[in-house]
Amino acid sequence: MSDIVITRxxxxxxxxxxxxxxxxxxxxxxxxxxxxxxxxANVLTFERPGVNGELRLARHEVALSVRLGLFYLPFRGVLEREIHAYFDREFAA
Incomplete structure (x- = not known):
């Protein structure tokens, strides 16, 4: 398993x-x-086979934790870049 952890x-x-x-x-x-x-109230969980995680909201911070299964490991870098870009759009400070 591999984790992606992003706090913004x-x-x-x-x-x-x-x-x-x-x-x-x-x-x-x-x-x-x-x-x-x-x-x-402020914790969104998500899952599918091979991927699970949660998005935690706070007043001035959003934190994402994603656990990737073996199948998704080769895509970790691409997924992490996409998540950063998505957070730039949706949670711009």
Missing amino acids: KHSLGVRKARIAAERVAADLQAEFALDCAWRE
């Missing part, structure tokens, strides 16, 4: 950050067939 500051506040996270969840479900659910 934002200036959206919790409400707007949750709206951005809802867009993230919809995109993950549509593009990668990931099952997404809010586990707590």
Whole structure:
């Protein structure tokens, strides 16, 4: 297993950050067939065979933790770059 961990500051506040996270969840479900659910008020979990993780929202920070299975290891670098680009768009500070 390999982990991708990204923490990013934002200036959206919790409400707007949750709206951005809802867009993230919809995109993950549509593009990668990931099952997404809010586990707590500000923790979005997602999974599919070979990939699981969570997105945690705080007032001025978003943290993502993704665990990749063996099949996805060769794509780790590409996935990490895509996640950074996505966070640049959705959670710009």
